Amino acid sequence: MNSKVVLITGASSGIGEATARRLAGAGHRVFLGARRTDRLATISAEIGGEYHELDVTRLESMRAFVAAAHERYGRVDVLVNNAGVMPLSLVQDLKVDEWNQMIDVNLRGVLHGIAAVLPIMREQQAGHIVNISSVSGLRVDPTAAVYSATKFAVRALSEGLRQESRDLRVTVINPGLTESDLTGGITDEAVRDAVRDQMKIAIPASAIADAINYAITQPPEVDVNDLVIRPTAQG
Template identity: 50%
Template sequence: MLSLHGKIVAITGASGGIGEATARLLARRGAAVVLSARRGERIDAIARGIREEGGRAAACVVDVTKSEDVRRLVATTVDEYGRIDVLVNNAGIAPISPLADLDTEGWAAMIDVNLRGMLNGVAAALPAFRAQGSGHLVSIVSVAGLTVSPSMAVYAATKNAVRTVHEGLRTESTDGVVRTTAISPGYVRTDLADSMAEPDVRELTRRTMDAMGIPPAAVARAVAFAIEQPGDVEIGEINVRPTVQA
C-alpha cells in the first residue's frame, strides 16, 4: 500500500484553491505540510485548522517572485521537520487578455509569478534535495499550454516554459536523486479568474468554471498520487480536467 505518511511537503500558493486543497489532503494522509502564500493570516488559519484535526502543518509568508522568500520557505521546512521531500510549485496568476490589448504589465506579472516563481523554487529546493539524496519537484501547470486559446498566449507560454524546465531537470537527474512531475489542470473551481484583466474574458471564464469546473480536491488527488509512488517511479506528467471539457 502506497502511503504519504512521513512525507515533508512545502506548497506555494496555499492560501486557497488547489494549494489549500493539496495541503489539507496530504496532511490527512499523513504528510507534514508547510503552507506558503502572501496572505499570512489565511495560511496561518489553514495550518491551525490542519493541526486541530490532528495533522502536522506550519506556515510561511512567501512571495514567489522573491528568491529570498522561496529560499526561506525551504529553510523553514528543513528547520521545522528536518528535511524537505517535496516542493509543490502551485502559485500562479492569469491576467489574460488578447495580445492586441498590449497589457505588458500583465505579461510581465505572469512571467514573474508563473515562470520565475517556479525557477526560484528550483533554485531553493535543488540544493536541499541533492544534500539529502532525494527530492521531488511538482509544478501545477495547465492544459492551456496544450491547446492555446484566444487571450491565453502569454499565460500558455509561461506554462509551457515550466513544462520545458521540468523536462530539462528530468534529463539532468537520471541519477535518481530528483523526481519531477508536471500536473496540468483544466477548468477548476478556483478564484483564478479574479486575476484576469479583461472583463469579458474574466466573466466567460467564471461562467465556464461554474458550469463545468472540477473541485480543487481533484487536482490534489493527482498530486498525492504522484508523490506517493516509490522512489524508483516517476510520474512525469498528469492532465486533470473535467470529462466534458473539449
C-alpha cells in the first residue's frame, strides 16, 4: 500500500479521532490538529502519529499546522477538514454569536485549510482534500438553518474547487446522525434534549472513518466526490 501523509483537523474526538485511528491502523502517517492538545497527545501516543495545536478559525494557526507537517514528512497528501461545531437553535432566538461561531469553524476553517495546503499540493501536482459536510448540507430542518447554511457552503466550495482542479482530488463526506461531541455545544436545553433523543440511532464515528479511508485509497485517476453515510433508521 502507498502510505499517505494525512492531516486531520478536529482530531481530538469524534470523527476526527476515529479517522486518525483508522488511517494510522491502515499504515498511513497521520498528523493531528485540534485545540485540546492533551487529547491529541494521548491519541498520538496510542496510534504512533504526530500532532500540533490548531485553531482552524485563525489562518496563521492553520498555516503553522500544515507547515509543521510538511517539515516533518516532506509532503502533504491528504487534508481532512473535519473540525466543526453545531449549536443548533431557532433563527428567531437570534443567537448571533453562535451563528458566527459556526461560520468561523465550519466554513472559514475549511477555507483556511484549503488556503494552507493548496500551494503545497499544486507544487506536488497531487493532493486530496476531504471536506466533512453533513446530511444537513443536503436538507434543512428546524433549528439547523445556520448550521445547514455552513454545510451547504462547504459543498458548494468543494464542487467549485473540484472543477478548478485537474491534479487535485476533492471529496465531500456527508455524515448523518453520528456519535460525536457536537450535541454538547447546543445551548438551548429543549433542542439539546430533542437532538440527544434522535442520537439513539446514531452510527459510530468509525463508519465515517471507513468512508474516508475508502475515498483516499482509490487509484490516482479515481476521484470519489460525494459520499452520504447515515443510519439505516434515519429518515
